[in-house]
Amino acid sequence: MNAFSYDEILIGHAYEFTADIRDEEQNMFCRLSGDVNPLHRDREFAVGRGFKDRVVYGMLTASYYSTLVGVFLPGERCLIHEMELKFTKPVYINDTLTIRGEVTEKNDTFQLLTIKATIRNQLGLTVSKAKIRVSV
Numbered sequence: 283m284n285a286f287s288y289d290e291i292l293i294g295h296a297y298e299f300t301a302d303i304r305d306e307e308q309n310m311f312c313r314l315s316g317d318v319n320p321l322h323r324d325r326e327f328a329v330g331r332g333f334k335d336r337v338v339y340g341m342l343t344a345s346y347y348s349t350l351v352g353v354f355l356p357g358e359r360c361l362i363h364e365m366e367l368k369f370t371k372p373v374y375i376n377d378t379l380t381i382r383g384e385v386t387e388k389n390d391t392f393q394l395l396t397i398k399a400t401i402r403n404q405l406g407l408t409v410s411k412a413k414i415r416v417s418v
Contacts, residue, residue, distance in 0.1 A: 284357030288393040288418040297355040298382035311342040338373040346381045347412050355383050356418045364415040371409045378404040393418050
């Protein structure tokens, strides 16, 4: 876990990591959230609606933005204040995701950072984008 102070972080500071999406994560998220929508649980249902397989929960993939800022950039001194999020493509079981964030703004008065982040799949396709505001 990183523990950057506000002063140690510069505009342009970036970090990325990867995560493999497996059936276990999908099942755990279902249990935690209570979301039993068949789009996420039933392959036949999802395929019948034009998807190639069950769709991974969007909020499961978005939870990696929390990991990005809470563990890596800035890390343990981070508190999320706001997140603007857009899902651009579906994620499927067995996808490998690359989560990347870059500091684009600093507010010295309130010690706030703005981090633009993306999640891409193993094909390099952007599956979501976020603008995250955090305090340090």
